[in-house]
Amino acid sequence: MRRRIDTERLTLRSWEDGDGPALRAALDRSDAHLRPWVPFMRNEPRSLQATCDQVVEFARQFAAGEVYRWAVLAGDVLVGEALFMQKADAVPAIGYWLHVDHCGRGYAGEAIRALLAEADAQEVAALEAFVDVANDGSNGLIARLGFELDRTVDMEGDRLHVWLRCRPEVG
Numbered sequence: 001m002r003r004r005i006d007t008e009r010l011t012l013r014s015w016e017d018g019d020g021p022a023l024r025a026a027l028d029r030s031d032a033h034l035r036p037w038v039p040f041m042r043n044e045p046r047s048l049q050a051t052c053d054q055v056v057e058f059a060r061q062f063a064a065g066e067v068y069r070w071a072v073l074a075g076d077v078l079v080g081e082a083l084f085m086q087k088a089d090a091v092p093a094i095g096y097w098l099h100v101d102h103c104g105r106g107y108a109g110e111a112i113r114a115l116l117a118e119a120d121a122q123e124v125a126a127l128e129a130f131v132d133v134a135n136d137g138s139n140g141l142i143a144r145l146g147f148e149l150d151r152t153v154d155m156e157g158d159r160l161h162v163w164l165r166c167r168p169e170v171g
């Protein structure tokens with residue numbers, strides 16, 4: 001996966017040393033908006049130092065090809081995150097969130113489309129997205145992006161729709 005992907009309005013780039021303060025501020029500001037839907041919020045709020053350490057770890061994981069997490073930037077403003085996770089013996093999954101102040105502008109759709117194009121270029125055969133059944137915004141978004149509802153599962157106390165997208169046929 002490329003470390004940097006540019007779209008019409010956005011840049012997706014792997015998290016870097018130095019992103020900690022912006023990530024901390026985005027998560028703090030967006031806490032109530034993210035907490036119901038994003039599993040990692042169970043471990044938030046972290047301290048600033050722990051957040052700075054975490055972005056260094058994200059960069060390491062990206063370079064090692066373990067988990068690909070991109071900061072999503074509009075200019076130099078952090079507006080969210082997109083991620084792609086390989087899984088042993090399972091279909092890879094994507095994830096995403098937006099800063100609460102940057103919703104409603106089509107940024108999530110634009111970032112995810114770029115991520116899907118990158119996955120297609122890397123010949124990823126299929127992708128899944130796990131979305132809480134009550135998360136209307138995300139279920140609507142992922143359906144608009146061409147995913148199909150595959151199944152519904154119970155996971156760690158949550159009921160999740162599992163959306164599936166297969167790589168389009170070429171030619």
Ligand SMILES: CC(C)(COP(=O)(O)OP(=O)(O)OC[C@H]1O[C@@H](n2cnc3c(N)ncnc32)[C@H](O)[C@@H]1OP(=O)(O)O)[C@@H](O)C(=O)NCCC(=O)NCCS
Nearest residue numbers: 037096097098103104105106107108109130131137138141
């Ligand atoms: C899910 C989430 C990413 C969706 O964000 P979003 O901004 O609503 O999504 P989009 O990028 O698709 O934007 C669509 C909205 O932007 C509007 N929009 C404005 N300009 C636009 C443009 N140029 N292009 C497309 N849409 C545009 C659309 O009309 C739409 O608004 P509406 O929802 O009021 O109809 C966001 O709500 C979020 O971060 N939620 C919490 C975390 C979460 O649930 N993550 C997913 C876990 S599975």
